[in-house]
Amino acid sequence: MTTPPPAPASADWRARARGLRIRSRAFIDGRFVDAVSGRTFAAMSPIDGRTLAEVAECAEEDVDAAVHAARAAFADGRWRALAPARRKALMLAFAERIEAHAEELALLETLDMGKPIADSLAVDVPATVRCYRWYAEAIDKVYGEIAPTAPDSLALVTREPLGVVGAVVPWNFPMIMAAWKVAPALAAGNSVVLKPAEQSPLTALRLAELAAEAGIPDGVFNVVPGFGPVAGKALGLHPDVDGVFFTGSTETGKLFLQYSGQSNMKRVGLECGGKTPHIVLDGCGDPEAAADAAASGIFFNQGQMCTAGSRLILHRAVRDRVMERLLGHAAAYQPGDPLDPATRMGAMVDETHTMRVLGYIHVGREEGAALLTGGERVRRETGGCYVQPTVFDGVDNTMRIAREEIFGPVLAVITVDSAEEAVAVANDSPFGLAAAVWSDDVNTVHRVARSLRAGVVYVNCFDADDITTPFGGFKQSGIGRDKSLHALDKYTELKTTWMRLR
Numbered sequence: 386m387t388t389p390p391p392a393p394a395s396a397d398w399r400a401r402a403r404g405l406r407i408r409s410r411a412f413i414d415g416r417f418v419d420a421v422s423g424r425t426f427a428a429m430s431p432i433d434g435r436t437l438a439e440v441a442e443c444a445e446e447d448v449d450a451a452v453h454a455a456r457a458a459f460a461d462g463r464w465r466a467l468a469p470a471r472r473k474a475l476m477l478a479f480a481e482r483i484e485a486h487a488e489e490l491a492l493l494e495t496l497d498m499g500k501p502i503a504d505s506l507a508v509d510v511p512a513t514v515r516c517y518r519w520y521a522e523a524i525d526k527v528y529g530e531i532a533p534t535a536p537d538s539l540a541l542v543t544r545e546p547l548g549v550v551g552a553v554v555p556w557n558f559p560m561i562m563a564a565w566k567v568a569p570a571l572a573a574g575n576s577v578v579l580k581p582a583e584q585s586p587l588t589a590l591r592l593a594e595l596a597a598e599a600g601i602p603d604g605v606f607n608v609v610p611g612f613g614p615v616a617g618k619a620l621g622l623h624p625d626v627d628g629v630f631f632t633g634s635t636e637t638g639k640l641f642l643q644y645s646g647q648s649n650m651k652r653v654g655l656e657c658g659g660k661t662p663h664i665v666l667d668g669c670g671d672p673e674a675a676a677d678a679a680a681s682g683i684f685f686n687q688g689q690m691c692t693a694g695s696r697l698i699l700h701r702a703v704r705d706r707v708m709e710r711l712l713g714h715a716a717a718y719q720p721g722d723p724l725d726p727a728t729r730m731g732a733m734v735d736e737t738h739t740m741r742v743l744g745y746i747h748v749g750r751e752e753g754a755a756l757l758t759g760g761e762r763v764r765r766e767t768g769g770c771y772v773q774p775t776v777f778d779g780v781d782n783t784m785r786i787a788r789e790e791i792f793g794p795v796l797a798v799i800t801v802d803s804a805e806e807a808v809a810v811a812n813d814s815p816f817g818l819a820a821a822v823w824s825d826d827v828n829t830v831h832r833v834a835r836s837l838r839a840g841v842v843y844v845n846c847f848d849a850d851d852i853t854t855p856f857g858g859f860k861q862s863g864i865g866r867d868k869s870l871h872a873l874d875k876y877t878e879l880k881t882t883w884m885r886l887r
């Protein structure tokens with residue numbers, strides 16, 4: 386058995402960053418092209434404020450060209466009409482190429498959006514590879530149905546690809562969020578136009594190139610970098626897009642419903658924001674483990690997670706034990722150089738978002754919550770965007786820091802006196818993406834888990850994740866589900882073929 390080579394040290398990552406060839410043009414119909422206008426925007430690294438590349442700024446005409454290429458590919462069947470086993474083989478080759486370029490892609494992701502290189506390597510790249518592999522492997526095992534009609538008929542219920550699929554994704558896990566949409570959409574036979582977030586377009590462009598190298602035909606996977614209100618909107622309003630699948634804020638998600646209504650009534654899938662309640666009850670037998678999970682649940686990825694456990698709801702009986710350990714973790718999560726493999730907390734995605742998060746910290750103070758730790762911007766000398774892990778105690782669920790999604794390393798601690806009160810606080814939110822409960826009492830666990838209005842409920846764990854389970858939100862956290870075989874529902878049309886038998 387051979388052991389893998391050791392991961393590079395920080396100096397190596399910096400040297401590699403200097404030598405990196407960055408793809409910065411749109412990828413349409415199998416080749417890199419400039420925006421029709423010739424315009425570009427700067428891809429800035431939040432690590433140090435440096436410009437990494439000038440990226441093609443796609444607008445309506447570029448989106449139109451990408452949709453046109455995707456439609457042509459769909460119409461002639463160069464991908465849609467392949468045997469599922471053939472699509473599988475090509476997608477597996479694509480996954481293999483991603484794996485072969487793991488370090489390059491991890492570095493691009495870290496430079497572009499500031500997460501620690503250790504996380505890009507251990508989380509983002511492997512999860513992306515697994516997602517493409519899983520849908521590739523699944524697609525030649527999905528069967529249709531025969532309906533139980535009367536004997537004089539035969540009714541086939543089959544699935545067909547939707548057609549041209551638009552995917553609009555955020556910057557917090559750029560590769561993974563794109564993979565959750567692109568992988569099932571491609572596996573099902575669709576053609577895809579992906580609009581990455583303007584804060585993090587670089588890995589998407591490289592992935593499109595790797596897909597082409599793996600043999601995925603021209604026009605099947607297109608990438609149009611650009612700004613949301615222009616390129617994203619153009620995709621949402623395009624009359625020849627059959628479905629648009631979005632991950633991002635609830636505010637923007639609502640716009641996609643409007644775009645659909647204003648254009649061709651395209652199918653819309655939404656994965657939106659959250660304000661996850663993380664409940665630790667008096668029956669929790671391991672408050673230390675709960676504290677560990679509470680810390681990583683809000684500080685991992687600099688708190689820029691849709692599932693971030695941003696409301697820690699503690700039963701008074703376990704409160705002190707959890708808080709003591711949690712504050713110790715906060716001290717250990719101080720932001721460092723994202724290119725140092727030992728760093729656990731990196732940079733916020735950009736200056737605008739940093740100011741937004743600091744603004745919420747100001748709001749928390751003004752609302753009268755008690756700032757126990759953090760609250761400051763740090764590492765200013767780097768020119769980058771770094772915010773300390775921040776914990777507010779004495780939070781009331783009516784405060785803005787408990788109601789609105791901050792999307793940063795800011796925790797609101799709410800103390801309760803019963804499981805019933807915990808559930809009431811947890812459910813008193815416009816969001817319903819995820820929730821967690823810690824208790825060793827099996828009755829309490831079941832009662833609470835059933836009462837929580839959320840798409841995912843974690844019991845005695847937090848943010849457990851696997852491609853095999855559906856993911857998405859209740860209430861204003863979204864419409865539809867990513868991951869698992871359920872995601873294929875979004876990217877396929879159900880067809881009944883009714884045959885009268887003579």
Ligand code: NAD
Nearest residue numbers: 554555556581582613614617618633634637656657658691
């Ligand atoms: P965002 O809504 O600002 O942007 C998301 C995407 O939408 C980007 O590609 C952006 O360019 C585009 N966009 C922005 N304005 C647009 C407009 N007017 N028209 C069309 N497209 C537009 O969100 P963000 O700041 O990139 O990401 C953070 C949000 O994403 C958080 O709310 C987070 O909870 C959510 N998120 C949800 C999930 C999930 O699975 N539920 C996963 C990750 C992130």
